[in-house]
Amino acid sequence: MLHVALANIKTYARRYIAVILAVAIGTAFLAATLAVNTSTRATLKNSLGDTYKNADLVAFQDWELAPDDPDFKYTELGLKQVQQIRELPQISTAYGTAFVSGELRTADDGYGVMLQPVSAEQNLGGMELLEGRAPLNSNEIILDDEHAQKMLVSVGDTVGLTGADSATRDVKVVGIQRTSTDPMLSGYALVGMQESAWEKSAGESAQFQNIVIDARDSVPAAQQALAAYLAEHRMIDVSVMTADEKVINDVAMLTDGTDQLTIVLLVFALVALVVTGLVVVNTFNVVIAQRTRELALLRTLGAKRQQIRSSVLIEALVIGVVASLLGVALAVALMAGLIQLVHVMVPSMSYATLALNTTGLVVPVVVGILMTVIAASLPARRAMKLAPLAALRPFDAASVKNRAGKLRIVFGILLTLAGGGLLAWGAIAGSLPIAFGGGLLSFPGILMLASLFVPASVFGIGKLVAGRSVAGKLAALNAVRNPGRTTATATALLIGVTLVSMIMVGGQTAKASLNNSIAGEYPVDLTVSLYERAVNEAKTQDLARELGSLDGIEETSTFLAGSVETKGGDNEGGFSLMGVDPQTFSKVVLDQNIVPEDGQIIRFNTGGEEQPKKLTVGGRELDVKVSSASLFQDLVTKDTLESLKTGDAADEYAGVLIKVAPDLSNSEITALVEQIADVANVESYMVSGGVVENAMFSQVIDVLLAIVSALLAVAVLIALIGVANTLSLSVLERTRENSLLRALGLKKKQLRAMLAQEAVLIGGVAALLGLVLGVVYGLLGAHATLSAIGEMSYEIPWLQLALVLVVSIVAALLASVTPGRRAAKLSPVQGLATE
């Protein structure tokens, strides 16, 4: 049967293009995910390894070796130990690497730096001189290339250096070394000093993270000598590893996060693969339906059932192999391209490496092949059951009744009910894990039941849309003539759309709810604090007026913050108060309850503890009013504040409170904040408040949404390939019928319109159902996640959802173009002649 299978693939190669594409994309996703993981590790290894590049051994204090004893004294590795190690005859060189911070002052500016001991005899502390020479006395340093350029410092310059001991001395830059690619170091300006000078500067923190060692002759001998040395000095918590082992150790420590990223990506890859599986099932179902007579003829001629089945499975195997290899090649090319791009765009990341391991290449291929063969096994079983008589059946059946298996329905109902219950419980209880489990159970359950509602919805909506158009009615009928096929095609799309819209609704609701709780906490949109500036009421008023004239600002009000003297209680000494002008304050504040009257103090209480009715501050007894909204300080009127005995005058500062226009977008708010900072001549972080926080949260959520949507878009893309695939195969299957319609007076345009309507029906209804499911899941999920934080505010991003629907419909339309053209190209005679 092998030659029959191969001949089939050869003959019908065109029919398999779409399915090969779908499988290749699914496999490429998986392969790329794994390649991201291995490449991240390799890149880290490459860059971390920079520190130990030329070393044989690394000794370091290892917490894991320390005994579980609170009195245990951890070993401190200092210059003394390094010198002892250098004296061992088996050791050639040894130096320590440290993280000791200092400050370097040039004529213009000051910079934070890391201080590192270097010795010309000891490999220069692992550094690589680009220019000049090593420091020879305590007045000389070397500096790394990148930061030297940034500081405009070159060899021969004199700079001020402050160590951990707080002493500042002038030093001369005598050399420039290459900037390390080690991600743990590369962010810092690295200053190399003579060892004794370093020890002095480092003071109490003169300790090493690692001691990097070169063996004189053999590494094992050096290792033995070191072990003996450590044992002799009872340093039981010190590990010695080869440089390679140490790098692997460090990478493992740093890649915990990458592994999580990989897991998240794998979940998306899984979604893409499930969708691909549905496309494969569909393709084979159609292909086998088309070959009914051929297969039945084989049976008539003596092919065993088993042979028919293996013939189909062999085809699936060949397709799986071709598509998976293609997919992995695609992923490798993509990753290589990305890394090349990084090299070109960010030259300093030249250490970024493409790394592929056997597992990362073999697993996607195997998964791709298995998925294809397993997905094809169901259609293959159906082919096997074909009666030889089917070859002689004269009529093409109008529609196939494929009843969903009872077992599947029962199982689907059980899963849906159980999952739905869990989801509801999770939402009510505000528990994300429970709700997540519910979603994980109920979604597959609903998908199992899809055959109950998808064809019915497609037909119903199709009839509704068609009106009196014959082509429309035929399209609606055609769309459901094989309910199983329609269900599988639509389900593939439904999965992607459900997940995308769930994320969108969840994100939007999260934004709205956070906005809500932020608005509750921040009674004023924006606060401009003028710290470090002498209080000048007239100037502050001028500033408030100037700010008030900016576009996007509705109202402004000034405040005066200061501390008042108190005796007794928790606030003995200074007590921070904000004095406001009640008239203008009431215009900027969102909650009128916190506008103070003279003689009143508004206290912010988030903890819920009882507050006394009266409070004595600054020698005066004030009425207490409690509010949950917070301006970080308690509020009084300006007049009240001035009547109180104030504390340290240096703590006093003024500021402006701002109410912004209600409908500003996030980017407008960001721009406005910059503008305000500019006008007020303060750093932009001095402009704070609810709208800023809100814009920040919104932006974070938007970025997350964009990333997740992009990942899910792969699944949607595959599903749309599936729509095109199903349609083009259906067109092949209906060649004679379409030709008959043409002969009877259906115009080419009408034929294309009919196919387009069929595609749009399947795509549109799948998207619509997906949107409905996504909205439900999104709202329940958001409730489960956020109801604990505060009052929920449900918002559905209609525009985005409409966009998803439009994209699905347009894509379905596009998917119908090629099949439609092929169908219209065929002359009625040719079509009717086709057997």
Place this chain on the structure above:
Amino acid sequence: MTSETLPLTEYAVSARGLTKSYGHDSTRVEALRTVDVAFARSRFTAIMGPSGSGKSTLMHCLAGLDTADAGEIIIGGRDLMTLNDDELTMMRREQIGFVFQSFNLVPTINAKDNILLPLSLAGKSHDREWFNTVIDALGLRDRLSHKPHELSGGQQQRVAVARALLTRPEVVFGDEPTGNLDSRTGAEVLSLMRTSTREMGQTIIMVTHDPAAASYADTVLLMKDGSIVGQLENPTVATVTEALASLAE
């Protein structure tokens, strides 16, 4: 001369100088060699000939399903050769009816919708009286709500005939309409077709290789190697068989 100005003649379908060939150079087959032919109104004509004689090609070209290389084909006063695809489609909808050998019906819709299909495609309503006449003549009243796969072969062909007659086309083409039927059912369908020429004045052109089927026609045209080589009036099974035998010599 535009197609609209052609005078209506006593012929429902006429063709002049029709040529068509397939393939290139060495594989070239001349399916039609300058065929001149005219089919009188309200007549039932059968086209016969051995395999490869060009009879199907002639019918496909006359019906506007296929395009000839040269010549003219006049139906309802219009030259099909000058029409584009959409105009041809409109012609097929309004002026031409079809009964094929098999796969005559759209499987998704019932018999009634199939009969009405050309009219619904044109967005026209049907003449109820005429509809009743046709379906009663063809004995389809009980079958209207059935889907094609619920009908026997003969019933399916009768539905196809009804569909062809319902638009009162200038001409109905039959392509081996009884090829897939047993002889009794075939005879039934052919009688119905003959009745429709006699009683409804319908012009019918049928391609067949079965002398028994051809004997229902008023006229038999004989074709060989892409040309019309003979004509029989009021044929019988015997005369047709004889004529075919003489063609083979």
